[in-house]
Amino acid sequence: MNRINIGLFGFGVVGQGIYKVINRATNAHAVISRICVRDVNKPRELAVDPSLLTDDADRILDDRNINLIVEVVDDAEASYRIVTSALRRGIPVVSGNKAMIARHLPELIELQREYDTALLYDASSCGSIPVIRNLEEYYDNDLLLEVKGILNGSSNYILSRVFDHDEDYQSALRRAQQLGFAESDPSFDIEGYDSLFKLIIITVHALGVYVEPERIFTYGITALSDFDIRYAREKRMKIKLVAQVVKVSDDQFTMFVMPEFVSPSRYIYSVDDEYNGVVIRGECYDRQFMFGKGAGSLPTASSILSDVMARRHGYRYEYKKMEYVNRPDYTTDVTLEIYLRYPDKEFLDRIPFISIGEMFQSAEANYVKGTIRLKDLIDVRPLLDNPEVFVCNVPRFFLELDD
Amino acid sequence: MNRINIGLFGFGVVGQGIYKVINRATNAHAVISRICVRDVNKPRELAVDPSLLTDDADRILDDRNINLIVEVVDDAEASYRIVTSALRRGIPVVSGNKAMIARHLPELIELQREYDTALLYDASSCGSIPVIRNLEEYYDNDLLLEVKGILNGSSNYILSRVFDHDEDYQSALRRAQQLGFAESDPSFDIEGYDSLFKLIIITVHALGVYVEPERIFTYGITALSDFDIRYAREKRMKIKLVAQVVKVSDDQFTMFVMPEFVSPSRYIYSVDDEYNGVVIRGECYDRQFMFGKGAGSLPTASSILSDVMARRHGYRYEYKKMEYVNRPDYTTDVTLEIYLRYPDKEFLDRIPFISIGEMFQSAEANYVKGTIRLKDLIDVRPLLDNPEVFVCNVPRFFLELDD
Numbered sequence: 002m003n004r005i006n007i008g009l010f011g012f013g014v015v016g017q018g019i020y021k022v023i024n025r026a027t028n029a030h031a032v033i034s035r036i037c038v039r040d041v042n043k044p045r046e047l048a049v050d051p052s053l054l055t056d057d058a059d060r061i062l063d064d065r066n067i068n069l070i071v072e073v074v075d076d077a078e079a080s081y082r083i084v085t086s087a088l089r090r091g092i093p094v095v096s097g098n099k100a101m102i103a104r105h106l107p108e109l110i111e112l113q114r115e116y117d118t119a120l121l122y123d124a125s126s127c128g129s130i131p132v133i134r135n136l137e138e139y140y141d142n143d144l145l146l147e148v149k150g151i152l153n154g155s156s157n158y159i160l161s162r163v164f165d166h167d168e169d170y171q172s173a174l175r176r177a178q179q180l181g182f183a184e185s186d187p188s189f190d191i192e193g194y195d196s197l198f199k200l201i202i203i204t205v206h207a208l209g210v211y212v213e214p215e216r217i218f219t220y221g222i223t224a225l226s227d228f229d230i231r232y233a234r235e236k237r238m239k240i241k242l243v244a245q246v247v248k249v250s251d252d253q254f255t256m257f258v259m260p261e262f263v264s265p266s267r268y269i270y271s272v273d274d275e276y277n278g279v280v281i282r283g284e285c286y287d288r289q290f291m292f293g294k295g296a297g298s299l300p301t302a303s304s305i306l307s308d309v310m311a312r313r314h315g316y317r318y319e320y321k322k323m324e325y326v327n328r329p330d331y332t333t334d335v336t337l338e339i340y341l342r343y344p345d346k347e348f349l350d351r352i353p354f355i356s357i358g359e360m361f362q363s364a365e366a367n368y369v370k371g372t373i374r375l376k377d378l379i380d381v382r383p384l385l386d387n388p389e390v391f392v393c394n395v396p397r398f399f400l401e402l403d404d
Numbered sequence: 405m406n407r408i409n410i411g412l413f414g415f416g417v418v419g420q421g422i423y424k425v426i427n428r429a430t431n432a433h434a435v436i437s438r439i440c441v442r443d444v445n446k447p448r449e450l451a452v453d454p455s456l457l458t459d460d461a462d463r464i465l466d467d468r469n470i471n472l473i474v475e476v477v478d479d480a481e482a483s484y485r486i487v488t489s490a491l492r493r494g495i496p497v498v499s500g501n502k503a504m505i506a507r508h509l510p511e512l513i514e515l516q517r518e519y520d521t522a523l524l525y526d527a528s529s530c531g532s533i534p535v536i537r538n539l540e541e542y543y544d545n546d547l548l549l550e551v552k553g554i555l556n557g558s559s560n561y562i563l564s565r566v567f568d569h570d571e572d573y574q575s576a577l578r579r580a581q582q583l584g585f586a587e588s589d590p591s592f593d594i595e596g597y598d599s600l601f602k603l604i605i606i607t608v609h610a611l612g613v614y615v616e617p618e619r620i621f622t623y624g625i626t627a628l629s630d631f632d633i634r635y636a637r638e639k640r641m642k643i644k645l646v647a648q649v650v651k652v653s654d655d656q657f658t659m660f661v662m663p664e665f666v667s668p669s670r671y672i673y674s675v676d677d678e679y680n681g682v683v684i685r686g687e688c689y690d691r692q693f694m695f696g697k698g699a700g701s702l703p704t705a706s707s708i709l710s711d712v713m714a715r716r717h718g719y720r721y722e723y724k725k726m727e728y729v730n731r732p733d734y735t736t737d738v739t740l741e742i743y744l745r746y747p748d749k750e751f752l753d754r755i756p757f758i759s760i761g762e763m764f765q766s767a768e769a770n771y772v773k774g775t776i777r778l779k780d781l782i783d784v785r786p787l788l789d790n791p792e793v794f795v796c797n798v799p800r801f802f803l804e805l806d807d
Contacts, residue, residue, distance in 0.1 A: 018688075026547060028725075028728045028729070029546070129690075138710075139537060142429045142432055142706075143429045144428070268695070284428070285532075286531075286532035286697055286703045287532075287697050287703065288696070289533060289694070289697075290695040290696065291692070291694050292692065292694075292695070293691070293692035294689055294692075300690065303545075303686060303687075304689070306545050306547070307543070307545065311541065314722065314724070321717070325431045327430070327431075
């Protein structure tokens with residue numbers, strides 16, 4: 002492949018960042034040949050040759066000179082149509098749409114095989130941190146035990162305002178929205194779904210197993226209260242929204258997204274502001290830590306550029322671990338220790354704790370700390386969507402499988 | 405390549421670690437077919453089938469069933485002979501010998517081309533942290549501005565004992581030797597040469613340029629005194645041994661290894677004990693940080709395993725950046741700010757400072773802080789090997805090129 006002629010779908014903040022970065026990277030031998038947008042006449046901050054713009058996807062998909070699609074549209078359904086259409090025509094694609102990828106990964110892998118083409122998406126998980134490619138290539142062996150981290154920049158920015166800058170939760174959320182870190186509807190970030198989708202993609206490349214989003218316990222920071230914040234501060238901890246996939250035995254692993262008390266001795270304690278941080282733990286190398294900007298126009302664009310450059314050399318994910326003879330199975334038969342703020346005894350009685358180690362009641366709030374099976378927590382998950390309830394993981398060093 | 409039959413050279417601490425790790429990684433489809441050692445009868449901690457051992461290199465190099473050489477001998481000259489012989493026979497090699505690789509890299513690249521084979525050496529730089537492969541593959545573009553880090557675990561362990569555990573320098577050094585972090589002759593680690601060799605390799609993969617070791621300013625922590633330690637502590641800084649390669653303009657970069665004052669706000673401040681940490685700075689992604697165990701038997705062995713697995717898929721470094729049309733040139737025409745502890749005025753007069761901003765004299769010690777050209781510092785480098793002298797970088801945010 003001598004020159005890469007890119008058909009770009011989406012020209013919002015990230016798309017415009019890609020345009021700038023590609024033009025700056027002279028050794029990339031890549032040009033943006035055409036840009037598909039919803040409305041060609043919409044005024045845009047970045048001035049581009051109007052003849053580059055089109056609102057007709059087929060003008061890109063049918064152009065034989067275009068040998069790479071870069072897709073950063075904001076709409077998961079449109080993204081799915083573009084990516085699958087391109088793959089079916091044998092055109093390689095670079096995509097940043099984690100929600101779409103996490104939902105359709107088995108089909109997208111199959112399409113890559115069937116049409117002998119490639120879909121790269123390092124930008125979809127942790128922005129500029131090369132997590133996917135490292136899991137696929139460098140940690141391509143049996144030694145991996147755990148991938149755990151802060152995968153969402155917006156929620157981390159908000160928690161960092163609260164715990165590092167003593168701001169209250171509501172004003173931190175507003176500030177995040179003003180800065181453009183959190184969308185006007187921040188639920189995707191705040192409720193943990195963005196982290197969940199990234200975790201699903203990471204797990205495919207970490208352990209070779211795809212797990213549907215619906216099967217994974219996902220709980221965010223929407224209901225975090227001043228009481229919880231004070232509780233964490235008194236224990237000299239921060240609360241972080243953590244996504245994790247952990248091998249609990251040779252044959253089984255578990256995964257979930259939930260807030261977690263983080264003590265100062267841990268790597269992710271110092272992942273502040275809009276940064277992401279990922280800890281990879283293995284049998285022989287102990288822990289490794291990667292840290293960088295997880296979101297934003299230019300960090301995402303530079304990650305897309307890395308995928309574009311990789312295509313110059315014909316790189317594709319091989320999904321090697323999916324071929325392993327002894328892939329581990331997903332389990333929710335594990336015991337967690339959690340902190341639960343709850344409204345009243347009636348509510349507490351409905352939560353099937355195995356044991357309760359600490360119990361506190363006051364006019365302001367009540368909490369318990371106790372152990373519970375993850376699968377039981379999943380069963381009562383709908384009850385937890387209640388502003389008077391907050392659940393936070395009390396991490397153990399190693400998760401244990403139930404007997 | 406269906407099964408990897410490894411010929412292993414070297415069966416010391418790292419070699420035995422590789423043996424253990426390869427046997428544990430069942431999905432690697434790799435076996436150690438033969439092990440070349442200096443003395444087959446030497447008693448070893450790890451019991452292996454004696455028929456695996458040989459003291460005759462040709463029994464490996466001439467064995468047509470062996471399709472990968474893994475070389476972790478402790479002697480740079482023997483390493484050079486083994487690696488070049490294997491490459492000339494078209495056998496791919498995984499090596500961990502940074503001194504050998506840093507000295508001979510242009511020839512080793514040429515041999516890989518000539519004999520259409522591969523030499524991988526991710527384990528040579530930063531143990532288990534995948535720096536080389538990420539620079540080669542993921543940061544394969546024009547945006548890279550700087551790679552900077554703590555690349556030597558032994559010297560960092562010693563400095564960490566001093567600055568985090570209030571130990572004195574001499575007892576920290578002894579403890580490092582007892583733990584096996586520092587060799588009985590620790591000069592390779594302490595004087596900065598280990599970091600230098602890693603930096604040379606990193607620069608080839610970061611910027612596509614090879615610079616001979618002799619041309620690079622290298623200064624270690626041998627002469628660090630209680631006075632310097634107190635000075636740093638009073639300023640709430642740590643002293644770390646830092647290796648860095650920095651673009652100073654579009655066309656030029658500089659590189660050096662020297663101790664540096666590190667303030668708490670910097671990523672490398674918290675890289676303690678025997679850990680390594682590398683900061684990669686780019687135009688669009690700001691700073692990324694990778695952190696992990698830089699040395700030790702199993703971390704190094706797991707890094708070797710990653711290289712072995714990569715060979716299963718035919719991976720080789722392409723040295724893509726060496727083909728860039730506009731590679732930057734190495735320069736030492738840059739100005740640094742340094743702290744210099746010195747014995748007397750006569751000595752100070754021989755150091756060609758541009759300007760001196762701070763001057764201190766006492767019965768115990770004298771120091772100045774001032775600006776100096778890197779090339780002038782290189783000219784007086786022999787003078788600095790003096791126990792009454794200590795040089796420490798006072799880092800600026802960005803290095804500037806001289807006019």
